[in-house]
């Protein structure tokens with residue numbers, strides 16, 4: 660369902676669980692073993708623990724150390740076993756060190772996450788981590804008093820690495836708010852196992868039914884830049900202009916690019932809709948008789964429509980000015 664580097668996740672729910680927990684929740688898409696202090700735990704001991712595991716989920720190890728050498732040893736181990744390696748800078752942030760370590764770790768071929776508090780994550784650091792090939796920012800939002808989704812949107816709008824959002828999640832809606840702002844994965848710290856398994860299944864079902872589990876809102880409703888997939892042609896003043904500025908795209912480029920990306924796909928049809936083709940049409944959750952009729956005519960389901968919009972958003976945001 661979701662690919663991050665060499666990891667294939669069955670669903671976008673991650674469980675952050677203490678190192679040496681032998682029985683983490685099975686249904687999660689990712690199980691991340693947490694708190695591995697490589698100043699105290701040897702790579703051999705870590706490897707012995709990992710040898711005993713028999714889990715179907717993708718696995719990750721979240722490490723920290725005062726020295727680079729054990730971190731690089733762990734990176735090679737993670738790469739060999741196709742595990743996620745996470746550099747945990749949420750315990751203590753050392754300015755400059757993440758950017759020193761990321762290229763060294765990426766040279767080991769490791770899929771890499773950086774765990775960090777939002778207050779340590781400057782725009783420059785987001786841009787630099789993307790340049791250096793970081794696969795995932797694991798954003799610890801647990802102290803943000805409900806403003807976490809806005810911080811997720813900030814990273815998405817900068818087109819930074821993929822995002823794993825660590826938040827207190829008690830119900831489906833809590834996870835959905837983070838996903839709708841662009842989080843690729845929601846992580847839960849030592850959750851109730853029954854709830855974690857239920858949530859993993861619920862998000863997977865939601866994706867199967869809707870076609871886009873973390874679909875954005877319309878930009879004029881506060882959505883992130885992926886919402887450009889639902890925007891109409893920029894004719895009258897509205898928030899689309901500001902979103903295009905963030906991407907560095909002119910309104911003319913936007914129109915040409917959307918038309919070009921729709922070519923040969925069902926989105927180029929849409930007789931009777933506001934702008935004559937579905938590429939300009941709104942999110943499926945906005946009821947619209949005109950779009951429904953146009954989709955019925957070409958036998959396009961709501962799920963297929965949203966899958967096409969998801970692909971469209973990905974292609975639109977590959978734009979380099």
Ligand code: SF4
Pocket residue numbers: 877878879880889890891892893897898899
């Ligand atoms: S172009 Fe349409 S959907 Fe996009 S922000 Fe403007 S009014 Fe909203």
Ligand code: SF4
Pocket residue numbers: 891931932933934939940941942947948949950
């Ligand atoms: S036809 Fe309906 S879905 Fe399409 S742009 Fe107009 S209002 Fe939106």
